[in-house]
Amino acid sequence: MPKDGQASVFRHGPEPRDSLWQIAIDHAVGDRTLHGAAVVSAGEVRAASLDVAASEPPPRHANIIGWASSGTDPEAQKAQQMAQAILLASRAVLWRR
């Protein structure tokens, strides 16, 4: 789910998968245990009526933006965002570490 209208992600291209795990360890996991990653293409993000905007540093960091905004009804806004999130999640692929 987004917070303040943004969901933090890291870009990954043809680099070895180990580089993705290292980025997660360096910038996202903290004290937690990294088990894997949900990977989704930018095209799928846009197909869910969202968008991706680069936001560095850290390197390769971006935000998923364009989440629904209802203004006056925070619960209704959240429900819309949940629908966007589960649609995006359904199109993601799980990479296990």
Add this chain to the structure above:
Amino acid sequence: MTMLAEPLSTRWLVRPRNAVSSGGKIASSAIQKALGSLERSFALFGPKRAAISQIWALVNECSEMGWDGEHAEPVSELAAERAADFIRALPDSFPLPEFAPEPDGSISLDWIRSRSRLFSLSVGAGSRLPYAWLDGTDIGHGVARFDGETVPSRILEGIRGIVDRGKPSFWPS
């Protein structure tokens, strides 16, 4: 407040062989039947109690600001209490959800049939619960009010429509 009555371990009190008179044997049988019912009730509540334990484990795990490595708020104890109330209010034998923390301090309750069939409900500090579902190519969302005791029927129907075969008869827009 809902209290959980632990089942009485009274087998040492009720021993059919100790009941000598016919009246004593009848009372013994009645007590054993009552205890069996109570223990079955406890067994049914067992999964709910385990689910509620998971909720409170989330509170412990996500008790600090930035638990997600970003700017997530701590999972709210009030949200946990309301989530526990929701679990208790579900009908007996109703499928129980998976739980996940949300960056705004709420708790997500997810019934996941497959990657394309799921129902997700968000429980925060308030009484209005945002929810969304995905059923193949159908997708929707809504908000329902939970009074702490009775789960709204459209939420129950929505969940059943995902975990059971076929679609529910009513999909709110």
